[in-house]
Amino acid sequence: MRRAMLAVVCGVFVMASARERRAEPQGGATIAGKIKFTGAKPANPKIDMSEEPKCKAKYQATPTEETVVVNPNGTLANVFVYVKSGLPESYKAPAPAGGVTLDQDGCRYHPHVLGILVGQPLEIKNSDGILHNIKAKGTKNRPFNISQPTTMTSTRTFTAPEVMVPLECNVHGWMHAWLGVLPHSFYGVSGADGSFSIKGLPPGTYTIEAWQEKYGTQTASVTVAGSETKTQDFTVAGK
Amino acid sequence: MISALLALGLAAGAPFPLPPSPLPVQDTVKGKVVYEKWCAGCHGETGAGDGPAAAYMLPRPRNFTGAVYKIRTTASGQLPTDADLLRAIDEGLPGSAMPAWKGRLSDAERRDVLAYLKTFSSFFADTSQHVVALKFGGEPGGGTSAEALKVGRQFYDSIGCRKCHGDQGRGDGPSAPTLKDDAGFPIFAADLHQSWRFRGGATAADIYRRLRTGLDGTPMPSFSDLIDQKFLTDEQLWRLAQYVRSLSPARTPEVRDVIHAPRLAAALPAAPGDSVWDRVDRYWLPLVGQVIRKPRWFGPAVSGVWVQAVHDGKSVALRVSWDDRTRSPDTTWLGFERRVLETVAGDDSGGGRTAGPFPDQLAVQFPRRPYFLMGTETDAVYQWRWTSAGGSGAAGGAVGGLARGLERFDTLPGGPAAQTSYEHGEWRVMFTRSLATPDTANELQFAAGRAIPVAFFAWDGSSGEHGNRLAVSTWYFLALDQPTPPRVFVTPVVVMLLTLGLGIVVVRRVQRRQA
Numbered sequence: 001m002r003r004a005m006l007a008v009v010c011g012v013f014v015m016a017s018a019r020e021r022r023a024e025p026q027g028g029a030t031i032a033g034k035i036k037f038t039g040a041k042p043a044n045p046k047i048d049m050s051e052e053p054k055c056k057a058k059y060q061a062t063p064t065e066e067t068v069v070v071n072p073n074g075t076l077a078n079v080f081v082y083v084k085s086g087l088p089e090s091y092k093a094p095a096p097a098g099g100v101t102l103d104q105d106g107c108r109y110h111p112h113v114l115g116i117l118v119g120q121p122l123e124i125k126n127s128d129g130i131l132h133n134i135k136a137k138g139t140k141n142r143p144f145n146i147s148q149p150t151t152m153t154s155t156r157t158f159t160a161p162e163v164m165v166p167l168e169c170n171v172h173g174w175m176h177a178w179l180g181v182l183p184h185s186f187y188g189v190s191g192a193d194g195s196f197s198i199k200g201l202p203p204g205t206y207t208i209e210a211w212q213e214k215y216g217t218q219t220a221s222v223t224v225a226g227s228e229t230k231t232q233d234f235t236v237a238g239k
Numbered sequence: 240m241i242s243a244l245l246a247l248g249l250a251a252g253a254p255f256p257l258p259p260s261p262l263p264v265q266d267t268v269k270g271k272v273v274y275e276k277w278c279a280g281c282h283g284e285t286g287a288g289d290g291p292a293a294a295y296m297l298p299r300p301r302n303f304t305g306a307v308y309k310i311r312t313t314a315s316g317q318l319p320t321d322a323d324l325l326r327a328i329d330e331g332l333p334g335s336a337m338p339a340w341k342g343r344l345s346d347a348e349r350r351d352v353l354a355y356l357k358t359f360s361s362f363f364a365d366t367s368q369h370v371v372a373l374k375f376g377g378e379p380g381g382g383t384s385a386e387a388l389k390v391g392r393q394f395y396d397s398i399g400c401r402k403c404h405g406d407q408g409r410g411d412g413p414s415a416p417t418l419k420d421d422a423g424f425p426i427f428a429a430d431l432h433q434s435w436r437f438r439g440g441a442t443a444a445d446i447y448r449r450l451r452t453g454l455d456g457t458p459m460p461s462f463s464d465l466i467d468q469k470f471l472t473d474e475q476l477w478r479l480a481q482y483v484r485s486l487s488p489a490r491t492p493e494v495r496d497v498i499h500a501p502r503l504a505a506a507l508p509a510a511p512g513d514s515v516w517d518r519v520d521r522y523w524l525p526l527v528g529q530v531i532r533k534p535r536w537f538g539p540a541v542s543g544v545w546v547q548a549v550h551d552g553k554s555v556a557l558r559v560s561w562d563d564r565t566r567s568p569d570t571t572w573l574g575f576e577r578r579v580l581e582t583v584a585g586d587d588s589g590g591g592r593t594a595g596p597f598p599d600q601l602a603v604q605f606p607r608r609p610y611f612l613m614g615t616e617t618d619a620v621y622q623w624r625w626t627s628a629g630g631s632g633a634a635g636g637a638v639g640g641l642a643r644g645l646e647r648f649d650t651l652p653g654g655p656a657a658q659t660s661y662e663h664g665e666w667r668v669m670f671t672r673s674l675a676t677p678d679t680a681n682e683l684q685f686a687a688g689r690a691i692p693v694a695f696f697a698w699d700g701s702s703g704e705h706g707n708r709l710a711v712s713t714w715y716f717l718a719l720d721q722p723t724p725p726r727v728f729v730t731p732v733v734v735m736l737l738t739l740g741l742g743i744v745v746v747r748r749v750q751r752r753q754a
Binding site for chain 1: 305307315316317318362367368397398399402403413414417418419421453454455456457458459460461462463464465468470
C-alpha cells in the first residue's frame with residue numbers, strides 16, 4: 001500500500017516537474033543601453049613591465065591598468081550589467097554550451113570583466129608562456145590559487161552565484177580581472193562603444209544592476225514584454 | 240498542493256542528507272569554552288581573526304569565517320581535512336605567533352575546539368564540498384645528491400620560484416615587495432633558508448605538500464596542475480622540494496649560550512667572505528621585537544643572526560650574518576613598508592609611523608653594568624653600531640661608543656673597523672678591533688678566557704625599523720678561547736712532587752725519632 005502511495009506521489013512529482021519544465025520562461029525581450037560617463041576621467045596607473053620583457057614587447061606605449069576605461073565616445077567599458085532579480089524562482093538556466101575563456105596575454109587579462117554560469121567551465125589560458133598564478137578570491141565560492149609557469153590552460157568551475165569574484169596574479173600585482181558568477185546568462189559587459197545588451201529575457205519586471213570596479217553598483221527596474229527591446233542607460237559620474 | 244507534493248517528491252527523491260558535521264553537538268559546546276579561554280584573544284570571539292592581540296601581529300591570526308587555510312593536504316580551493324586542522328592546533332605554526340597546543344590542552348579539548356572553529360564557516364556544513372586529501376607518493380631517495388639538487392634547481396628557475404622567493408631563496412624576488420594576502424595585509428615570501436620557520440613543517444615532504452596544495456589565502460599557488468598536464472613529473476617536483484630543503488641547515492639550529500671565539504695561529508680573516516669563516520663554528524641567535532620600551536614594536540623583520548668570532552691574541556674579529564630581503568635604504572619596498580606600518584599596531588600610532596628610506600642597522604652590545612636595553616643615562620653600555628648608510632671608509636659604517644638609553648649614543652674614537660657585504664638577501668658584517676684599547680675607562684677590554692656578555696640588535700630599514708622599532712636578542716656570552724697555558728700541565732706535577740717530597744720528609748723524621 002505504502003509503495004503504491006509512493007509510486008503515485010512520485011508519478012505526480014514527475015508530471016509536475018515536467019509541466020514546470022515546459023513552463024520555463026523563455027522569451028525574446030532585450031534590455032540594452034549605454035554606460036555614460038561624466039566628470040573628470042581618472043588616470044589609470046601605468047604598469048612597469050621591465051621585469052617581463054616578453055610582455056613589455058607586446059606594447060608600443062607604456063600599458064596602464066584598466067580600472068576605469070573611458071571610451072573615445074565618452075562611455076564606460078568593462079561595466080558588468082546583469083539581472084539581479086525578477087526571474088521566476090522556477091527558472092532554470094539551460095546547460096551552458098562550452099566554457100568561458102580568460103586569457104593572460106601581455107601580462108593582462110582578456111577580458112578584464114566577464115560573466116559565467118554556475119558550473120560552467122572557466123578556461124584559464126596562459127598565452128604569455130611566463131609564470132602567472134591565478135588566484136580567485138571568492139567568498140561564496142571557494143577561493144583557489146594555481147600556478148601556470150608555461151603556455152597552458154587550466155579549467156575551474158564555480159558553485160555559487162557571486163558578483164564579483166576577483167581574480168588576480170600575484171607575480172604581476174597589476175593584473176586584475178573580475179568574474180560575475182550567475183545562475184543564469186542574462187548579463188552583458190559594456191564594450192568599446194559603452195553599450196551592453198541582455199537578450200532572450202522572458203516577459204517580466206527585472207532589477208538590473210550595473211557594476212563597475214571603482215564606482216560600485218547602480219540598479220534600475222525594467223519591465224519588458226514579448227520580444228520588445230527596452231533601453232536602460234546608466235550614468236557614472238567620475239571622481 | 241503541487242508545491243507540497245513537490246517538496247515530498249524532492250524529499251523522496253533526494254538521498255538522505257548527512258548531518259552537517261560528523262562531530263556530535265556537545266563537542267562544539269565544550270569547544271566553545273576552550274576557544275573562548277585560549278583562542279579568542281587572537282582569533283576573536285566570532286572567529287574573524289580580530290581578537291584584541293591580532294592587530295599587533297604579522298602574519299595575522301587566521302580568520303576562520305572564510306574557511307581558507309594555508310596548511311592542508313587537499314587541493315587548492317578545497318576545505319582542509321580534520322587532520323590538517325588538528326595538526327595546526329597540535330603542532331602550531333612555526334614562524335608565527337601560533338603555539339603548539341599538544342600538551343597544553345587535552346586530546347578531547349583539542350578535538351572539541353576543532354569542531355567549534357568549524358562552526359564559524361558555513362562551508363564546513365555544506366555537504367557538496369569535497370574534502371579529499373591528495374594522494375602523495377613517497378619521497379624519492381637520493382634527495383641530497385648533487386644530481387638531485389641540480390634537477391631541483393633547474394625547476395626552481397623554470398617554474399618561476401625566484402619571482403617571489405628570489406634567486407637564492409631569501410624572499411627577495413622582484414614581485415616580493417608587492418605581495419598581499421587575501422585580506423590585503425602585506426605578506427613576505429618565505430625565506431627558504433629558515434626551514435624551521437616554515438608554517439607547515441621543515442621536511443622535504445612538508446615542502447612537497449605545500450607545492451602540491453599551495454598556501455590558500457596567500458600568493459603561493461598550487462603546482463598540481465603542472466603534474467596533471469605533464470609539464471613536470473612528480474619526481475621532479477620532489478626534487479624541487481629537496482632543493483628548497485637543502486637551502487636551510489640540515490638540522491634546526493640549536494640556540495647555544497656561549498659563542499666560542501677560537502684563537503687562530505694564522506692571520507685573522509681579511510673580509511666577510513674569507514674562507515676562514517667557513518671553518519669557524521657559527522651560532523644562531525634568535526631575535527624578537529622590542530616590547531620593553533614604548534613605543535614598542537611587534538613586527539620585527541630580522542628573526543635572528545648568525546654569529547662567528549675568532550681572535551689572534553691581539554685582535555678579535557666578529558662576523559654577523561643575517562637575512563634581509565632588501566639592501567636599505569632603498570625605495571623599492573617603500574609601499575610594502577607603509578603597509579607593514581599600517582598593519583602592525585603599536586603604541587605610537589599618533590606620529591612617527593611614517594615610512595621612509597631608513598638604513599639597515601646592527602648593534603652589538605657589551606655591558607659594563609648590564610641594563611639590557613641599551614643602558615641608561617647613568618649606566619652606559621659599550622656598543623658597536625653599524626649602519627648600511629655609513630661610509631665606505633675603514634670603519635665601513637661602524638662606530639664604537641657608549642649607549643645611554645635608546646635615544647643617546649656617544650661615539651668613541653677607538654671604534655671597530657668593519658667590512659660589509661650584501662648578496663642575494665644576506666648581510667655579512669665583519670667587525671675587527673684590538674683586544675686592548677687606550678681608553679680603558681669607556682671601551683671594553685677583551686681578555687681571553689673570560690665570558691663577556693653580548694647582545695645583538697637589528698633594524699631592517701625597509702620594514703620601517705629605526706629607533707625603538709627594532710629586533711633584540713637576549714644576553715649571550717662571547718668567550719675568547721685561550722691556548723692552554725703550560726702551567727696547567729706543570730702545576731699538578733709540581734704539587735705532586737712537593738707532596739711526595741713533604742711526605743718523604745715527614746716519614747724520614749718519624750723514622751729518625753723512633754730510631
